[in-house]
Amino acid sequence: MTEAPDPGEPERALLAAARAGDRAAQDALVRRYLADVYRVTFRLLGRRERAEDATQDTFVNALQALPRFRGESSFRTWLLRIAANAARSQGRRWTRSRETALTEADGEIGDPADPGREVERREQLARVERALALLPPKQRLTVALRVQQGLSFREIAVLAGGSEGAARVNYHLGIRRLRELLP
């Protein structure tokens, strides 16, 4: 899960083309990492429209900064760090509304052929979303990055700007709290 979602085109060639100004390559990078970026910004902001704005800012900033990407971390980690910064900028512009966030959270496409199961699935989803929303931001982000995005603690540390140890602690505290909230 730590690799790019679509490994069809070699990452290095795609980055080189995008860096050289190839718009098709830049579009391909957007498509490849859109879901990752949106999920991180959504976890940080909790509201769909703000996460959408932050996602747009992320790609604009990242493509602008692409000539300076040196490959010291993976491109995905570098990009998600920009996403986290864009979300923080959005967060400063808006006051977060947790109640609205909970109703806007959505999961993957369910099973419309079985309405009963779909209702059950959505209820479970809402319970998880409520529990995640109650975690402190660092714990919420760390749990989401580790469990939903499959990032290692080292990658999370690079992304969040802290140490690997701090990422582990935040993760374990977050999981412990979730176990209390979702018995």
Add this chain to the structure above:
Amino acid sequence: MRTLTCEQVRELLPEHLAESPDSSVAQHLATCFECRAEAKLLAAVQGAVPRVPAGLEAKVLQRVRLRPGPRAWLGTRQLALAATLAAAVIGGSVLLRSLGPGQHRPTDPPSAPATRAGALPVLEDPAVYGGSVLSNLTDTELESLLTRMES
């Protein structure tokens, strides 16, 4: 098959559940209630992945296409740098002429490296002088610069 501790199993759970089922982890889960409970919790969290809103891809692509490309951005920066240097050189020569040939002080500093053909100067503030020094910055410094430019 390895025998794993609870700590090792919990470290491996996200990958075990998502994409790489591990037989040693599965064996441990069959006998450990605590780790099984954590696996159930993580599976629920994995199932709550936010769905990307319809139309977001089109919005992002449109925004991205409206911005100048990286080369154009660097070109603009370098153009600004060249204009600054030209102004400095012209201003300096005007000043020297106004002083006259006999008033040139022997303690004047040597010519700046910027005046050498094809060389760019080492300047202090990348936020002011732009692309020529950006490549020397670390990722952290770049992030900071990006934030300053946005604000």
